[in-house]
Amino acid sequence: MRPAELAAIRAGEVDVAFRRWEQPRVRVGTQMRTAVGLVEITSVDRVPVSSLTGADARRAGAASLAALRQGLDRLHPERPVYRIGLRYAGTDPRHTLREAVPDTAEIDAIIAGLDRLDRAAPTGPWTRATLLLIDELPAIRAPDLAQRMGRDTPSFKQNVRKLKERGLTESLDIGYRLSPRGAAVLDHEGHPRTTRDRPAPEPGTPLPHLGAAATRALTTHGVVRLEQVAMLSEGEVRALHGVGPYALRHLRAALDAAGLAYRAEPDASPPAAS
Structure with missing residues (x-):
């Protein structure tokens, strides 16, 4: 599963996935270890493509029913479709x-x-x-x-x-x-x-999991703690190559949880003269 899909499962925004398989590859009750914690399989059902609805698409995090069907038809369209129920089952022990x-x-x-x-x-x-x-x-x-x-x-x-x-x-x-x-x-x-002789790491809150590209973009600029992120504006972070919507969403959530915020965006232009 993609990072954005996992994040949506943890947030409760996604609770099903659809896959084309010759036969089920997961079992009900299985808890999978993922980057966001444990994801439990709650159901596995074979369903006809014609039965899929807009509600199914929303529950799967797809942009639309058409997008869901197109995604399923992209690879192995001859295989049956399975609907997999999902739920976030807590942090990884x-x-x-x-x-x-x-x-x-x-x-x-x-x-x-x-x-x-x-x-x-x-x-x-x-x-x-x-x-x-x-x-x-x-x-x-x-x-x-x-x-x-x-x-x-x-x-x-x-x-x-x-x-x-x-x-x-x-x-x-x-x-x-x-x-x-x-x-x-x-x-x-x-x-x-x-490492015993290394200086103590810089104090502060570590960055959350953002994906390799975004982490590399931030660390290349010397940003390794949330407190350093808060010294930048959201626009400055967004402008870094490799920082996409997934990373921005997780940075925002981590900043909010830590009681921090991005630096205010600089004014685009000086105020008009009176």
Whole structure:
């Protein structure tokens, strides 16, 4: 699902999706982990295209019934159409897990799990090297990290997902970063970490997930916190290449939640003389 679709599901504005499949690919009750949290499948029904209505289009977030039908006919028009009921089921439990610094007993269990992953890997131990690399190079593209480890990108990403399942890493719009839980594990084992000598990160509220293009556009201009966004006008942010409607909507929501606002737009012209 696209980022805008996920955001609309979380907001309750979209509660169905339509897909052309040979047979259902999801089951009722399944909770999918997405960039906005958990999305639950509430129903899966095969429906004739002729039965679709304007209400269906609105519930799916389509611009119109015609747009919905055109989208379904774009790929594999010979396949049947399924209507999938959706609902936002809450935050991803891994978000809470990665912020929870484990005690000694938990750390021992985490280490035992990492050791099992290392023993099972045909290419040899990888867990600590991956954690240390992400700690050293946060917010770096996965292909670049994979190359540094001598791995192909798909297998590297698969390994990082295993660490994320344990709450040890966090995915960013670009790359990853080590979680407090992951840092506690490395510190417990006494691994040398270059980040210990880094200056503390700039205080403030981190940017929300905006998509890689928008995040790159902002960080290139030195904007990494919401407080820095509030020093710009909305027009200035909109003018950055890569910042589109999805990013603007999420920035606005994040600013509102933090009690911040864009800087007022400069006057387009001086007031007329009296």
